[in-house]
Amino acid sequence: MTERVPVLKIGxxxxxxxxxxxxxxxxxxxxxxxxxxxxxxxxxxxxxDITAVEIVDSFVGRMLAxxxxxxxxxxxxxxxxxxxxxxxxxxxxxxxxxxxxxTALTLEKGLNLLARPGIDRPAQR
Amino acid sequence: xxxxRPVPDTDHQVITIDSNDDVVRARQLVRGLAQRCKLSLVDQxxxxxxxxxxxxxxxxxxxxxxxxxxxxxxxxxxxxTAVFEDSGPGIPDxxxxxxxxxxxGGGLGLGLSGARRLVxxxxxxxxxxxxxxxxxxxxxx
Numbered sequence: 001m002t003e004r005v006p007v008l009k010i011g012x013x014x015x016x017x018x019x020x021x022x023x024x025x026x027x028x029x030x031x032x033x034x035x036x037x038x039x040x041x042x043x044x045x046x047x048x049d050i051t052a053v054e055i056v057d058s059f060v061g062r063m064l065a066x067x068x069x070x071x072x073x074x075x076x077x078x079x080x081x082x083x084x085x086x087x088x089x090x091x092x093x094x095x096x097x098x099x100x101x102x103t104a105l106t107l108e109k110g111l112n113l114l115a116r117p118g119i120d121r122p123a124q125r
Numbered sequence: 126x127x128x129x130r131p132v133p134d135t136d137h138q139v140i141t142i143d144s145n146d147d148v149v150r151a152r153q154l155v156r157g158l159a160q161r162c163k164l165s166l167v168d169q170x171x172x173x174x175x176x177x178x179x180x181x182x183x184x185x186x187x188x189x190x191x192x193x194x195x196x197x198x199x200x201x202x203x204x205x206t207a208v209f210e211d212s213g214p215g216i217p218d219x220x221x222x223x224x225x226x227x228x229x230g231g232g233l234g235l236g237l238s239g240a241r242r243l244v245x246x247x248x249x250x251x252x253x254x255x256x257x258x259x260x261x262x263x264x265x266x
Contacts, residue, residue, distance in 0.1 A: 054173070
């Protein structure tokens with residue numbers, strides 16, 4: 001009965017735009033959905049858009065960090081885009097700086113980041 | 126809660142926290158009151174985030190409980206207070222539980238210590254075997 005966050009595919013990037021107040025089970029479902037979608041689709045990148053997210057607590061923060069780690073293991077890079085200033089301030093004060101998570105200010109910048117052959121990724125395979 | 130007095134003519138809300146949905150609801154109620162109290166956006170976000178951590182603790186570690194929420198006044202200032210109460214196992218070692226990174230469950234161990242940093246006032250009363258009560262307040266500037 002719990003809703004799920006839709007995972008959209010654009011080229012070789014999976015896009016998740018979080019538009020609801022995240023209940024913990026939705027967060028866990030999303031993590032699993034993303035992992036299987038990465039493998040099924042062979043996506044090389046994941047963009048998580050949190051423009052509409054009003055708060056990121058330690059549970060959601062941890063989800064962002066583990067999702068980035070999981071997708072890296074599955075050969076995809078994650079970029080979190082659209083974090084609100086108040087959310088950034090609160091996260092750092094909470095003690096979560098999301099060190100392993102790449103961020104970009106906007107969806108466009110996030111997609112550009114993934115389109116660029118990164119330092120940590122071979123340009124050709 | 127000494128020195129704090131409720132703002133007259135405002136409703137004090139009490140909700141039970143027995144499911145993940147209740148955690149979401151607790152956040153929304155705190156957000157609504159924080160807006161009414163005219164907390165800045167950053168302060169609203171901090172308070173709601175702290176409430177989210179504490180509501181989840183109430184659910185996960187306390188086995189469920191209640192949140193009481195209301196506006197309070199002290200020295201001419203208005204603030205939002207949220208009190209989380211459970212009848213769970215209590216916290217045997219409060220100093221340890223308040224340490225960054227310490228967790229008795231699968232969490233990050235930032236819930237209590239992080240929540241304390243995000244609010245202006247933080248009080249914790251706990252007794253092993255009978256439960257825990259945590260009150261947090263954020264004052265309008």
